[in-house]
Amino acid sequence: MGKNTGAEAAGQGQAEAAGQGRAEAAGQGRAEAAGQGRAEAATKASAAGQGRRVTIREVADRAGVSIATVSRVLSGNYETPAATRARVLRAARELDYVANAHARALVGAGRKMVAVVVRQVTSPFYAQVAEGVEAEAATHGWLCLVAATGGDAQRELEIVQLMREEGARLVVLVGGVVEDDAYRERVAHYAQALDASGARLVLCGRPAPVPDIPALVVEFDNEAGAHAITSHLLSAGHRRIVFVGALSGNTALDARVAGYRAALAEHGLPAESAHVVDCGLGRSAGLRAMTALLKESGGAPDFTAVFAGDDMVAAGVLRAVADAGLRVPEDISVVGYNDVPLAEDFDPPLTTVRTPAEELGRAAVRLALRDPEHAAGTHHLLGTHIVVRDSVQPPPPGPALSDGGSPTA
Amino acid sequence: MGKNTGAEAAGQGQAEAAGQGRAEAAGQGRAEAAGQGRAEAATKASAAGQGRRVTIREVADRAGVSIATVSRVLSGNYETPAATRARVLRAARELDYVANAHARALVGAGRKMVAVVVRQVTSPFYAQVAEGVEAEAATHGWLCLVAATGGDAQRELEIVQLMREEGARLVVLVGGVVEDDAYRERVAHYAQALDASGARLVLCGRPAPVPDIPALVVEFDNEAGAHAITSHLLSAGHRRIVFVGALSGNTALDARVAGYRAALAEHGLPAESAHVVDCGLGRSAGLRAMTALLKESGGAPDFTAVFAGDDMVAAGVLRAVADAGLRVPEDISVVGYNDVPLAEDFDPPLTTVRTPAEELGRAAVRLALRDPEHAAGTHHLLGTHIVVRDSVQPPPPGPALSDGGSPTA
DNA sequence: CTGAAAGCGCTTACAG
């Protein structure tokens, strides 16, 4: 509290001179505008004050030209004599005029706007994708709107509806999903509706739920990434690897599980050696599932490594292992997925699969904007790679290993 | 509004067979609509195909009523005979009509929209605040738009301009800032301009740069939080505490430094005992600064604890300490600020100050929406508290302690 | 070079 008074006392001398004086000047500008309009404008102006925006009419009156001229000067699409131009710009500045985007959109092509729909903004992975979309959109001079569904289908539907109403030209749906019939229907509908109005749907980090819908798909090769990290574990000598954090039906997770199983099979391990814990995503899910797993085995786990469905699950797994008095990687190796920004600060630094999330977002926009006609229906796969840190080492000798597969690698 | 048609669209989807079938059916609906419109509509329809949205006119024609009736049925503000109502709804559904938000905004009050402006969405703290704003906005049926400035004043200005154009009724500027004259002027202008058009500006996590501007302020008591965590370090016996991650001129950081200094002074330590490293925020800044600090002291640091400007800086500090072969908290204690989601997963789990970021965002919206007239100009301070984890313990005996203050506490 | 006018897609008094 003392800070405020302190800060103000310190910085306010300057503020007085600059900001405060500015505010007054601006206020005067408005008053002046109201009093100086012509007949018709003046009438409106009297009803002004709070809640009325300055319109092009007022700028025209003040500049002594028609609204057409103001429009032309401000949009900058026409040649205009310097004198007229100056008068208009001056009037606009004095009134602090900003065009009404709605009126403009109604007649023109509308604002170039892209909407990113994520489950939640606080998820580091989604945030990175959103940042990528935004960065790329900004590059092209487009506005980017980020919206969160909270995982609720109804809200997702409302958001897309909203985007259609607002005239978004590009809607990007981000992240893996559980594909049920309702979902397939919904997305097919989005794609069709957006396409019918000349807008575009991009599925980012998830496949097309039905073939031949007018949507662009950009996703990571989850199966390949999972295969690679599982192989990494296998080459370190692990044979009993548990996958914690599956989410049955979810496109991204199912693909990772598939990659995990494929790697196991390729190394000659029987299908039964796969152990998938379907506990879903999130730190707390990982913590809970791993705690249970450790408890079941009564201190002598029958596995030597854990493949966490994503880095947040890995965080929970790490905590559970520590809480059980075990060490990573000495007793149990752990790998994650995504390489979230703080994964290198985990204890120990996490070995994981780097999915260039921001690039995924950028690619979504770039591809959709390039050759719009042809983009729909294409499917792009982005590569990933392993980031080796300190959470993996060869399994310890002991019962866990002995009852695993053949320790040949 | 969209709610009506949206729900209906969903309902219809289920009625239809499956995703794919749905898409086809919808496609037919469009074709049918084009071919079945009346004279004028038919003309337009021929130019249709890609890029044309269905309008209220077409719905009216198909339902055999006037556009006024369609408007009334869809907006749901008027009583309508069931028969008419059914015909209109049916037509709207068949054409998959969504109202043009711009046209609607032009005549009506406009969509209730709040914009959150943050530095970047990938910062966990900002993301949490944004999520709070969004959650609270959703509660009130408002749309929430998240935009990022990347720390660029020009972009911030453009975003606010954009929000004015779009008719946002609430603009929330999030996070501490470096207050220079240009900034003060800018914000005073935003406040005035927004206020003049009946919109509202909320400064969230930063003070008002000039007194008496029409803006609502909601922020944390940074000085109190910093004072508390510094005292925590002092009570553990630390006397040589370095503040790493100051950002001179930044409102939030200056307040934290002030709280740090105040706590030191209250414990009877001389002003010189304060050591502030002005390296700015971010993990890499913390890593770099701490590495340099450790290097300077050649293995025998003249401090026993570090107060990191925020948790990301703390992550960098932790890494630097580990890289130098020292341990936290045995050799050096470290505390952060904000209690970012993964702070408990740091090595060791970080003792820090919990700033309820989501609540800050919620409060911003709640306060702005409640009693709008009176809200402007008020200033709210939210409390914080210390979260004790494992990164602090009494300082080790040795040179660092001996040349500190008197070890009495 | 610049106005007057039409029209974008809606909503809402105003009259039946």
Place this chain on the structure above:
DNA sequence: CTGAAAGCGCTTACAG
């Protein structure tokens, strides 16, 4: 109960 009409604030052919 429901149409015809005015009007929201712009842009853009269309005529000077």
